[in-house]
Amino acid sequence: MYSKRIEDFLRKNNISVGDRVAISSEKGEFEGLLMPRTAGDEDVLVIKLDNGYNIGIRFSGSKVKLIEKGKPREIETREKGEKGEIAILGCGGTIASKIEYKTGAVYPAITPEELRMTFPDIKKIATIRSRSLFSLFSEDMNATHWKSIAEGVVEEIRDGAKGIVVMHGTDTMGYTAAALSFMLQNLPVPVVLVGAQRSSDRPSSENEMNMLNAVYCAKRDIGEVCVCMHASINDDFCYLHRGTRVRKMHTSRRDAFRSINSPPIAAVDWKNDRFDVLSEYKKRSQYGSLEVKTKINDNVAMIYIHPNIKPKLIESLSDYDGVVLVGTGLGHAPTNPFNDRSVRPVLQAIKNLCDSGIPVVMSSQTISGRLCMRVYTTGRLLVDAGVIGDGMDWLPETAYVKLCWALGQTKDMKKIRELMCTNIAGEISERSQITEV
């Protein structure tokens, strides 16, 4: 946004962004398109010169004149009625978009036609249908959105889709994948979430490879919720990850998504028709056996145990219906088993939560590995206090989503404990496999 002074001036002179203007200042005469301001000093006008460059010219001391009104962007009518085998649902993120070079603005691409233009090879793999559920940054999404994605998926399945691809921002894709895994059980079709670490407005974006592999996976015999993303920083193949096992492990790299405590489902390369199975997966279920359990309780907190943590912080969580602790090591928090006076334990605060009927679930900051709360006194004290999780090898985020979901299924504390400790969607494994992946 420009400063109020500029905005007022523009309004008074009937100038809007996209119009051709002439600016005359002490620096010289400029002609070009008035650009919107997204960052930088709000008292500087940004214009796109005819050679394509944008420059900023201070508004103070400049004379601005309208040369020609710009044409407003035509909003394309969405094509309807295409009933391709694979349904592509848009939730935002930058995997599919198009650039208006004139202004540099980026718009999402969502109609089947737009998707085919963005990913020309898609037609070699499948016929598609598509629609936008919403368009959000994934960090802005919450349990309501998980629910509406689940409902969108169910609608498409009922409408005959043979596979589902969900375009999603990458930040919280792991949470959504886990949520869908619990909400949609005995899936008759694969549900594949896909995103891009490099935005689609750059020629180097890995969106194309991720998308094409996702569509390829959506045609296979899988009955699970998965995430399909780059396997390495090369454009060579993707991993198909289990929805409850996948975590974004890097802020920016293409291969940020990793399966934790379990190998990915497969290594995938549609170009070479390659689907190398790396771990067993659930096959498509009978159409009739699909179970939809979208009820969810979003009043759950997750906190990171850290040195200097105060009991007050734990006590403040008493308004929540459930709490996930991201503990240290094998599943620990300060308990002070040696009764050292310099220690400030949070054990009593945790016990108070448990006693008041709030399920408290443990997970580990180490991300990899299994919780084992029997090795040290600390763990035993926490288990005795009522903390759930000993022996689990779940991801903190998956444990979090699962607790939200479990609280949506029942209010019975005993059942919640049972539900939490039962493997539902591959989030808990019986054996810690020896793998290199």
Added chain:
Amino acid sequence: MHEYCRGDKRTFADNRGVIVKIGLEIHQRLLTHKLFCNCPSELNDEKEPTLVVRRYLHPVFSELGEIDLAAMAEFEKSRMFEYQAFARSNCLVELDEEPPFPLNIDALKIAIEIALHLNAKIADEIHIMRKIVIDGSNTTGFQRTAVIGFNGYVETSKGRIGIPFIALEEESAGIVEAKEGRVVYRLDRLGIPLVEISTTPDIKDPEHLKEVAEKIGLILRATGKVARGIGTIRQDLNVSVEGGARVEIKGAQELKLLPALIENEVRRQKKLIAVIEEIRKRKGYGVKEGAKIIDVSDILAGTSSSLIKRALENGEVVLGIRLQRHAGILGTELQPGKRYGTELSDYAKQAGVKGIIHSDEDLFKYGFEEDEIESIKKRLSVGEGDAFVLVAAKMNVAEKALANVIERASIERVPEETRRANPDGTTSYLRPLPGRARMYPETDVLPVLVDEKLISEVRKGMGISYESRRESLLTILNKELAEKMLRSKHLKLFEKLVADGVDPVLAAVTIENTLVSLRREGLELRDVDNVLMKVFSEYKKGRFTKAAIPEILRETAMGKQPDLVMAQEGVRKISGEELERIARENNFDIKKIMSKYRIRIEADELMEIIKKSKNLG
């Protein structure tokens, strides 16, 4: 990046009366770390990369439904790019695995300083743009670039030349090799800051072009903040020929090549215009309809042509096309050693073939037999007055190559192109001229406000301008030495020495003549700055004579420690009473004394002593 001014008279007519417009674009590397990360701006000589990454690029789909022509041409090649990364020179930013850091402010300051030296106005706010380049030379698929200054100019002997824009941009990756379907790049160069300076097309003639390029080069060097050495400055030309087309010639590394490039380009376009006329006269256009791509591999199954034999053994095919009424055309020379056939071949190469074989060549040279040629002609329906083209490659590559040949042969005008400057002054086709619709904002880097504080910081750190430096040098050196010093990479050292009280002529002669003659002997003095500072500081103390300096430098260049060299008895200066004694002992025989003690004696002092003795005697 610059626009041609139309309808003005700022053009030059070459000696054959063709109107030509010439503009210049200079790219100069800056002496600071990379533009969007903290990696050093150094090329390394490592052969083994730390990491090799393989990628593809694809054009981004534009709102307007148009994909940039130049971008598309590269995409057609659907090449795999292999990037060699080096731990010393690269981080995740160059690998396009991490967002860019904020703009390197030192680089911005240098660019602003250069813009000020070029009399330009500075933008109030710098906006970084993405310029789509998908030949793989940028891992991102675009080059980041920003306009820093505008409306500048430079004075020349033939008048003022306008500099409409000065931009700051990132250097591309260096190409290692291009094979079929694969291009290998090194990433050490990627991201080094460059200043791009473009002139208006007011340049009068090829010699004037050289002058403008040199003048701008000297202005850049005078800042002391730009990189020196091979590859650190590049000149691109914009040439428009009346009746022809605008062509951009990229990558001329030597100034002396510029006039030849212009001459050759004007000649190429003129001859091309004549070729087009000739084809038209013969009604040879409409190539597209007449040219069918036909497999002739079977005809050559038993050929004695080793080139073809090898190709067929590798599972490749030989495909051919007929070019109607083109006999003799392909052999027409357009540039020294380059024919119309070369133009077709350059397009074919884009598909990944090494070249083409055509009927205006000596086919026996390839080892073809008469009957093979006849059979090929028959198969391709080549009649009297027709030409044909063959390529040998993998089926899909060969097909694409011939399709490119047909495409080029169908262009009924001089095409607008980006061409590469060859070391012999000729040019080769690189890609079509980029359209203008290929820039959009780099949203990962915030704009930078250029305020008074920044400008005053730049002014404070600003070196003496080229013009005033030239004037001050002329007051202490003769013209020849002054011009040499202005172009010297040791100009800073020279100024330091003079400031320390060293005689300017002695300093200049040592830097420019002594070091050069040592180099001619094959001796390269290392750590020049430190060695010369040390040697001159000892010289000032009277430890040795002026004449001993070349000796000391020679021995140092041979690998000895300068301190030890200077401490040797053989260079110690003989003067005062000692010299008087020696003079007496040798009967004041100048010749004898000088030949015996050479560099250890200042001739002036000896003359003085002899004069004194004569007066006494």
